[in-house]
Amino acid sequence: MGKDEAVAIASLMALNILVGAALVAYGRRVRGRPVAFPFIVAAGAIVVVAGAVSAFAFGDKGPEKAEAAGPKPQAVSLTAQGTKFVETKLNLTAGARVSMKFDNKDAGVQHNFALFDGPDATAPVVFRGDLVPGPATVTYSFTAPPKPGTYFFHCDVHPTVMKGTVTVAAGAPPPGGAAGAPLQLSAKNIAFSPTKLTAMAGGKITIHFNNQDPATPHNVVVFNGPDATAPVLFKGDLVTGPASADYTFDAPPPGTYFFHCEVHPQQMTGTLTITR
Template sequence: MEATAATPGGGGTRITVGAQGLQFDTNRIELSAGAPSTIHFENNDPGIQHNIAIFTDSSLGTNLFRGEIVTGPAAVDYRIPPLEPGTYYFHCDVHPTMSGSVVVKAAGGGGPPPTATPATGGGGGGGGGTANPSTVTAQGLAFSTTEIALPPDAPSTIHFENKDAGVSHDIAIYTDSSLGTNLFRGQIITGPASIDYSIPPLKPGTYYFHCDVHPTMDGSVTVG
């Protein structure tokens, strides 16, 4: 099956992709080149988290878009940045075996291989931050600490090590455990792997963190 783009007024395309039974309802997404597009994503798996992330290819070397993870049943509109004509790869970060291809077509079809510039949707990576980062490890479906201390009003770095082989984890920071306001969402990585998360400046106070993939892995962030 394939999800073919419908062209709304004002350019770009809009398609619908569903997830149910731990699989997408399509393994091929078609978008138009050179304009923003919208993927209306419907997660129909109750209590299970899914998203759509787009990469240049299945090596996952360059991420072009990462959609917010949603817990089913729920729906979200993903705003995809303009992509060059070519064939790309998409999957669910939480369940990487849910995957397929994204075909971006120029007017009249065809086009050169992809040369898109990476643009992420959510997800934090390296660069910047403090000289002495905090280190947090995930192993055995548990974090190595339930308390993270960060400096106030300045960028900081969390060095995150996922030691759970074949399991995906991240660190996301919220104002509190209600998850009402997200302050930072780190890129999901599949272990064994590590990454430096660049945390934006936070005001003094106590916040909440957890793994988006395994929300029972959680703790507090003390700033100040």
């Protein structure tokens, strides 16, 4: 509720109290004048109704604002029972936020969900959930891979018997003015691939960063200029490979911006071009 609405409601409530007090005080005086008293009662009723209408019209609309905050995550369920996954095939939308209900029904046994960026567990990790001792239920939150395709998942504790696939399908195109598909950026052999990225001005930019260098930390730092002496626009958290992360930040104005890995600033560099 805004400041103006709060002031209006408080004023009406105060007026209600004053009218009520006047009715009580004046009531004794108008016993002999029955014609005037109904008009006072009617006036008081009008003020009370006006206060109620204002409170309804200007009151807090928190739930509506919450609903308009953005799309809900894609909900999926995965159950572990008898040292196997009940669901071995899952379907997700490319780039969607995912809320996975993970239900471990095996008492005294740990399970989890680990998703890989490829057909088997040798591929980089997209997401790895914490181990869950059963029986227990948790919610895993992560971002679906940005590219349509088939991805492998397993339980880290029982990788040979608990496994499955996630099929990622392309989502609907974003509405006008919304952010486009994530930019793809990989780190391999202490080098970025590609070294040139392009995005539209306005809205948000998401870089899907895939670090393929085992036991080596990398990140992405974007500068507001042609080199690392310029102010920092965005600095992503370090990612130790093999692993992936999504970096999201506000798109700067049109122009060309320098980026590097802060751990390997000489070998790992590139440019981000923002177009209208």
